[in-house]
Amino acid sequence: MELTSFTPPNSKEAEESVIGSIFLDPSILPDVIEEVRWEDFYYENNKIIFKVMEELFDKGEPVDTVSVIEKLRESNLLQKIGGEDTIIYLAQVVPTTANVMYYTQIVKEKALLRALINASSEIVDAVRNIGDAQEVLEYAEKRIFSIAEARATRTYDLLSNVMHDVFEQIEELKNRAQKGEGDLVTGVSTGFKALDRMTSGFHRSELIIIAARPSMGKTSFAANIATNMALQANVAVAIFSLEMSKEQLANRILCSEAKVDLHKVRTGQISDEEWEKLVQKAGELSKSRLIFDDEPDLTPRMLRAKARRMKREYGIEVIFIDYLQLMTSRSKGYESRQQEITEISRSLKLLARELNITVVALSQLSRAVEQREDKRPRLSDLRESGAIEQDADLVMFLYRDSYYKRKKDEPGKNTLNDEHEAELIVGKQRNGPVGTIKLTFNPKLATFYTSDRGYE
Structure with missing residues (x-):
C-alpha cells in the first residue's frame, strides 16, 4: 500500500461514543481520563471537544452540553467543530453509558497503534541518520519503552x-x-x-x-x-x-x-x-x-x-x-x-x-x-x-x-x-x-x- 493512501488506525464511532457517553453521564469522566487523553483522539473535532472536557474537569466545573458549547464559543472553536449541531449529535449518539470503558479501550488501542507507527518511522529515520546498529537499537528500545510506559495507566x-x-x-x-x-x-x-x-x-x-x-x-x-x-x-x-x-x-x-x-x-x-x-x-x-x-x-x-x-x-x-x-x-x-x-x-x-x-x-x-x-x-x-x-x-x-x-x-x-x-x-x-x-x-x-x- 502506498504511504500516501494509508489511513492511520482510528475509530470514529468509538471516539464519538466516548464523548457521547460523557455527555450522558459526566460522572464517568474521571474513569475515562485515567485511560485516555485528548491527544489519543484521531479526529480533530473530537480532540478539541475532549480537551475542553478535560479543562472543565480540571477547574471543577460542570461538564455537559451547555458548558462545553460555552467553552468552545469563548475559545472561538465552536464553528471549527461544526457548531452546536455537532455537540447535540454527540450527546445523542449512544443510548447508554454501559459500554463506555469498552469504547475508551478502542480509542486507546488505536492511539497506541498510531504511536507505534510514528515510532517505527522515527526508527527508520534513525537508521538512515545514525547508522551505528547499537545506537539505533538503544534509540528504538527507548522509544518503544516510552510508549509502553505511557500505556500503563492503572498503577495502584x-x-x-x-x-x-x-x-x-x-x-x-x-x-x-x-x-x-x-x-x-x-x-x-x-x-x-x-x-x-x-x-x-x-x-x-x-x-x-x-x-x-x-x-x-x-x-x-x-x-x-x-x-x-x-x-x-x-x-x-x-x-x-x-x-x-x-x-x-x-x-x-x-x-x-x-x-x-x-x-x-x-x-x-x-x-x-x-x-x-x-x-x-x-x-x-x-x-x-x-x-x-x-x-x-x-x-x-x-x-x-x-x-x-x-x-x-x-x-x-x-x-x-x-x-x-x-x-x-x-x-x-x-x-x-x-x-x-x-x-x-x-x-x-x-x-x-x-x-x-x-x-x-x-x-x-x-x-x-x-x-x-x-x-x-x-x-x-x-x-x-x-x-x-x-x-x-x-x-x-x-x-x-x-x-x-x-x-x-x-x-x-x-x-x-x-x-x-x-x-x-x-x-x-x-x-x-x-x-x-x-x-x-x-x-x-x-x-x-x-x-x-x-x-x-
Missing part, C-alpha cells in the same frame, strides 16, 4: 496483591543466603500518641504537609502513619509514591511492622524467627486497606481521577503523596517552577475538600535550611515552594540533629546528637497548638516512635 494496587510478589522476592533472597490516647482523637489516629494529643488526629478536608531535608525519614514517617491508620483504625489509605515502587514500599512497611532489619531482608540474611515474624505481619497487612500507586509522572489531573476512583472502589479516607515536588502539571504558561508548585499545592487542597478526605503531602526543603547555624526547619523555608504554607491546614517538619553531626553539646541541654533521636516540629496548625514532639527513629527498621514508647 491493593497491598494484598503486592505482598505476594514481595514475599517471593524475600523467600528467594532467604534461600540464597541459606545456601552460601484515643478519647481525644476526633479525626483519624496517627498511631503516635503525642501527635494525636496535639492534633486530635488527621481530619477530613485537610491538607497536611510533612516537610524536611532529604534523608530525615519523611517516607518512613509517612509510611508509619499510613500503616497505623490502616491497621489500628481500619481506615482505607492510599499512598502515591513517585519515588519508590510498590514493592519497595511494601517491603519497607513489612519490615517496620515485623521489626526485622530492612538491610537483612534485602540481602536475605534473616533467621527462621525473623521469617516467622515477616509471615505473621504479612498476613495482618494483607487484610488491611492499604492501596499503593507508584505512577512516577503523577499530575494533579491524574491524581484527582485516581483518588475519585479509589474513593468509589475502596472508600479511602486518607491519601499520602511522596513527594509534592516530584509532581508536574504538564500545563504550559507557568512563569516559574514556584508558580507551578503553587498550582499543584492548591489542587491538593481542593481535592481534600472535594472528596472529603485527608491529603498528606510530603515536601522536600531546599538547601537554604543548611546555610544557617540552627538547621531546624521553619515555616519561612516553605515559601520557596510556592503557596504550600498558605494552603496547608497542618505543617510538620522532621529534623534529626545527628544528621548534621553537631558538636555543640552544652551541659544540661539536649541537642539531640543521639543518632536515634528526632524532632517533629508542628510549625502550623490551623485549628490547634504548635510545638515540638520528641521522636525516636530506628533507621534499621525505618520506624519512628514517640519517646513515651521508648526505643525498640
Whole structure:
C-alpha cells in the first residue's frame, strides 16, 4: 500500500461514543481520563471537544452540553467543530453509558497503534541518520519503552496483591543466603500518641504537609502513619509514591511492622524467627486497606481521577503523596517552577475538600535550611515552594540533629546528637497548638516512635 493512501488506525464511532457517553453521564469522566487523553483522539473535532472536557474537569466545573458549547464559543472553536449541531449529535449518539470503558479501550488501542507507527518511522529515520546498529537499537528500545510506559495507566494496587510478589522476592533472597490516647482523637489516629494529643488526629478536608531535608525519614514517617491508620483504625489509605515502587514500599512497611532489619531482608540474611515474624505481619497487612500507586509522572489531573476512583472502589479516607515536588502539571504558561508548585499545592487542597478526605503531602526543603547555624526547619523555608504554607491546614517538619553531626553539646541541654533521636516540629496548625514532639527513629527498621514508647 502506498504511504500516501494509508489511513492511520482510528475509530470514529468509538471516539464519538466516548464523548457521547460523557455527555450522558459526566460522572464517568474521571474513569475515562485515567485511560485516555485528548491527544489519543484521531479526529480533530473530537480532540478539541475532549480537551475542553478535560479543562472543565480540571477547574471543577460542570461538564455537559451547555458548558462545553460555552467553552468552545469563548475559545472561538465552536464553528471549527461544526457548531452546536455537532455537540447535540454527540450527546445523542449512544443510548447508554454501559459500554463506555469498552469504547475508551478502542480509542486507546488505536492511539497506541498510531504511536507505534510514528515510532517505527522515527526508527527508520534513525537508521538512515545514525547508522551505528547499537545506537539505533538503544534509540528504538527507548522509544518503544516510552510508549509502553505511557500505556500503563492503572498503577495502584491493593497491598494484598503486592505482598505476594514481595514475599517471593524475600523467600528467594532467604534461600540464597541459606545456601552460601484515643478519647481525644476526633479525626483519624496517627498511631503516635503525642501527635494525636496535639492534633486530635488527621481530619477530613485537610491538607497536611510533612516537610524536611532529604534523608530525615519523611517516607518512613509517612509510611508509619499510613500503616497505623490502616491497621489500628481500619481506615482505607492510599499512598502515591513517585519515588519508590510498590514493592519497595511494601517491603519497607513489612519490615517496620515485623521489626526485622530492612538491610537483612534485602540481602536475605534473616533467621527462621525473623521469617516467622515477616509471615505473621504479612498476613495482618494483607487484610488491611492499604492501596499503593507508584505512577512516577503523577499530575494533579491524574491524581484527582485516581483518588475519585479509589474513593468509589475502596472508600479511602486518607491519601499520602511522596513527594509534592516530584509532581508536574504538564500545563504550559507557568512563569516559574514556584508558580507551578503553587498550582499543584492548591489542587491538593481542593481535592481534600472535594472528596472529603485527608491529603498528606510530603515536601522536600531546599538547601537554604543548611546555610544557617540552627538547621531546624521553619515555616519561612516553605515559601520557596510556592503557596504550600498558605494552603496547608497542618505543617510538620522532621529534623534529626545527628544528621548534621553537631558538636555543640552544652551541659544540661539536649541537642539531640543521639543518632536515634528526632524532632517533629508542628510549625502550623490551623485549628490547634504548635510545638515540638520528641521522636525516636530506628533507621534499621525505618520506624519512628514517640519517646513515651521508648526505643525498640
